[in-house]
Amino acid sequence: MASFRVRGGIRLKGEIVPQGAKNEALQILCAVLLTSEDVHIHKIPNIRDVNKLIELLSDMGVAVEKTGPESYRFNASAVNLKYLETIDFLKKASALRGSVMILGPLLSRFGKGRISKPGGDKIGRRRMDTHFLGFQKLGATFHYDYRKEIYHIDGSDLTGCYMLLDEASVTGTANIIMASVFAKGKTVIYNAACEPYIQQLCLMINRMGGRIAGIGSNLLEIEGVKALKGTEHTLLPDMIEIGSFIGLAAMTQSEITIKNAQVNKLGVIPDTFKRMGIKLEIRGDDIYVPSQKHYEIETFIDGSILTIADAIWPGFTPDLLSIVLVTATQAKGTVLVHQKMFESRLFFVDKLIDMGAQIILCDPHRATVIGLDRKYPLKGIRMTSPDIRAGVALLIAALSAEGTSVIDNVEQIDRGYQFIDQRLNALGADIIRMD
Template sequence: MGTFKIEGGQALKGNITPQGAKNEALQILCAVLLTNEEVKIDNIPDIRDVNKLIEILGNLGVKIQKLGKGSFSFKSDDLHLDYLQSEKFKEEGASLRGSIMIVGPLLGRFGKGYIPKPGGDKIGRRRLDTHFEGFINLGAKFRYNKEERFYGVEAPNGLKGKYMLLEEASVTGTANILMAAVLAEGETTIYNAACEPYLQQLCKMLVSMGADIQGIGSNLLKIVGVKSLGGCTHRVLPDMVEIGSWIGLAAMTKSELTIKDVSWDDLGVIPNTFRKLGVQLERKGDDIYIPAHKDGYEVASFIDGSIMNISDAPWPGFTPDLLSIMLVVATQARGSVLIHQKMFESRLFFVDKLIDMGAKIILCDPHRATVIGHDFQSQLKATTMTSPDIRAGISLLIAALSAKGISTIHNIEQIDRGYENIDERLQAIGAKITRVS
């Protein structure tokens, strides 16, 4: 198990460029299974979860060629579908939640798809019902082997388009159903579809491959199935969650940072949500400039004077992946804020680590935490921690970089699942962080 040693309290300075978006890459990589022609993808992040999915694709028979840093070509013209029911796949697929999205394209193209019950972050229940109900609506038959925890969907007579209203605007569920529907017979309508930029990117890629999709960017998608799809070239967006992480890092460490090439138009409410905590940031071209907050930052209040409430919501609301960052930033703000995690019930349980560091946090219940900011009058104290998941892990890392003394973070493999070479990139802007085996 890997460990980070962090000497906190250092002001950072310089430029940092966000990696490609993890959540988009996982969807885009699964979409290469929809065609037997070559697909080229640029800006793929070099992180554990993405690399694991690329390895699974290779074992499935996809021809993979690395063209350069973050650039790959994929060709799925001779797949080994028997691998899907092998013990090796059951082990590999179960360790990666994103592997669930290979089912949709395989079902659409070959009439069958299988997946072991996937793992992922320990952040509460994350149901797969939306995925499989969508496949059933398209005409597939579902089966689940309870003993082996193995899912299967089969449509030997092909899929047929249908109107469906999703119970929840699941990002991966929408992506999976969409990838099955592009090769189904007739028209499919998906209402209450997720519309995150990652989903929009997937739709744009599929259209460039020959798919017929209307309503991109909205929660109402209409797909007219086509016989086959061709190859394409696609570039992954910069990771909005990493961009938010660097904004939070700059504020907490009173650092002057420029985040390069952020694709501002795809950030939605993220910049303004940080401004609610008093964090100053400026748009310079397609970069974000954050000045050193020498005098701290002050939480805004609502018009009626009530306490600021920051909560997550499906896009275009604030992404739940950044709520833990907001919570950490709030610990040194001037004022108080209520953090309301609506979409997952276990994502706030890492706050006990912050309390150990001296943060003033009241955990109201699994979904809500009230943070009373220190206004930098009392610096967080270094401590020893263990990263429970990706987003809590980066939040604890930011806290450690702002704390007084040397902190230790164990189980950093969780952080590596979502952040590329994070120690080296932080060292380049002045952070004192060391990776220990």
């Protein structure tokens, strides 16, 4: 298990380039299974979850060639379906939540799929119903072995249909889209997720010869085709990293320029941080965050306490609520953070309280943060990273705190943030990785 030793209280300065989007990468990598031709993908982040998925695809028989520092070529012309029956496959798939998205392409192209219950962050219940209900509406038959926690799906005769998703699940929508591209006739998906990641997946499939309409909306129409060809695709910059860097700059009074942020794809993220009192300047496609000694949280128009809650796109992404929460600890004012989607994601606040933050955990979904306005700096402690986003929130807290902190289990952070210690050290941070 690796740890970070972090010396806090240092102001950072410089430029940083966000990695390719982790959540988009997991979808796009699974989509290479839809064709027997080459798919060339750029801006792939070098992070644990993505690397595990690439390894899994390689084990399935996909030819993988690294063509540059962040570029790979994939060819899925010789997928070994027998590998799906092995214990090795089930073990590797269960270690990675994104592995569930190989089911859609497998059903679509090969007519069958099998996978063990996926893993991922321990942030509460993350049900899979949307995926399998969508497959069933397309005509697939589904069986779940409760004892072995293995899903078996037969999709040998998929037929397009109308479906209203029970929730706008991003991975569920991606999986159903990929399962529909070869289905006979037209598939209409209502209440589809419409995040930029989904838009990118649809645009990629259309370049491959797919026929998807309604991209960017929650109503998608997919005309089934016979086959898809190869393509080239570049991932968006990771919006979660971008939001994390904004919060980091505010907490540490740093002057940071986030390069090539593709601001038009960030939705309400910049405005949400502005409501926290953080000054931002949009310079072309870059975001400049000046050094700020103080930042004050807005109230609602009637003077009531600001609430920041997660919502489906184009609402505020749940992956950044941990960053908003930690950033609020040194703001002036009070904010209620409402995490609607996952009931265990706010439990990391006990570490912030130990550091001196004033936070009231109202229930598993809501926390009230009373900003200290830098009158009482956080103090360094030893703590453990429980998941990807909480881990980075704790790293931000440690960088802003007085003294030295140690963060254990930083493999969780490595799952979503590429070389984060090296990149922040290049801005002046003092982070030492201890194995």
